[in-house]
C-alpha cells in the first residue's frame with residue numbers, strides 16, 4: 001500500500017489565492033477575521049481521487065466538485081461555511097480523509113472524516129482556514145471533544161393559544177323586562193293548522209311561543225298569551241286580549257308557507273309607517289338572522305289585522321317556512337330554540 005498526498009489551495013478575502021498546501025497544513029488564516037471563499041483539492045495519486053462539496057453563503061450546499069475543481073466563488077464576497085470531503089478511486093478503501101476547519105466564533109473545530117460535514121450551517125459564520133490530510137486506514141487521528149460541525153436548529157414554532165370561540169348556540173341574552181307586559185299571539189290553532197309541510201305551522205307557533213314566553217318571564221316580563229293550547233281563537237279576539245291586558249308590545253308568532261317547497265327564509269311584518277313597529281320588527285329580524293342564518297327576506301310593512309287592530313307596538317314574525325323541508329329540519333334540530341332566542345334578542349334590544 002502506497003502513500004497518498006493531498007494538495008489544496010484556497011482563495012481568501014482581501015488576499016486572493018494563497019498558494020498550495022498539503023497533508024494537514026493550514027490553508028487560510030487564523031485570527032484575521034478573513035473568510036475562505038474558495039477551495040480546490042486534489043491528490044497526487046492516480047488511484048485515489050477526491051470529491052467535495054461546500055455550504056456557501058446565500059446558496060446552501062453546492063453540487064459535488066472533483067479532483068482540483070474550484071469549490072466556492074471568487075470576487076463575490078461570499079464565505080464558505082462548511083465542507084464535506086470524500087475519497088474516490090481504486091484505493092479509496094485503503095485511506096481515510098480527515099479535515100478540520102477554523103471557523104468564526106468556534107475556532108479550531110474537530111476533525112471530520114469521509115464525507116461528514118465540517119463547519120457550520122445556517123449560523124452565518126465563515127470558515128477562515130482548513131486542514132486536510134489523507135492517512136492509511138490503520139492510522140487514527142486523535143479527535144478532541146470539539147464538534148466538527150454545528151447547524152442552526154430550526155426555531156421552535158410558538159405554541160398557538162386557543163382562540164376563544166363563540167358557542168354555536170350562544171347563551172340566552174341577559175336583560176331586565178320587569179314591569180313590561182308582553183302579549184304573545186300564537187298564530188292559527190284548532191281546526192286551522194296554518195301553513196303545512198313537513199311540520200304544521202300551528203304546532204311550530206305553539207312551540208316557539210311557549211319557549212319565548214318562558215324566556216321573557218325569566219327576565220321579569222308579564223306574559224299574556226292568546227292561547228296556550230291548540231285551540232282556535234277568533235282572529236278579531238286576539239288584539240282585544242292584548243288591548244285589555246295593557247300590553248306594551250304585541251308579538252305574533254307565525255311561520256310562512258309557499259307552494260314552492262324550496263322557498264326558505266325569514267321575514268317580519270309590521271304596520272306601515274309605524275316607527276316603533278319598524279324598530280321592533282327590525283330588531284327581531286336581526287335577532288332571527290343572527291341566530292338562524294336563514295335567507296333574509298326582509299321587513300314587510302302591511303296592513304295585517306294583528307298589527308292593525310292592536311293599540312300597542314306590534315310585530316309578526318315569520319322565522320321560517322313550514323312548507324320548506326330544510327327550514328323544518330332546522331326547526332327540529334335546535335332551530336325552535338334559536339328562533340325563540342332570536343325574537344328575545346329583538347325584544348330586549350327594543351326595551352334597552
Ligand SMILES: [Zn+2]
Nearest residue numbers: 187194254255
Ligand atoms: Zn300564519
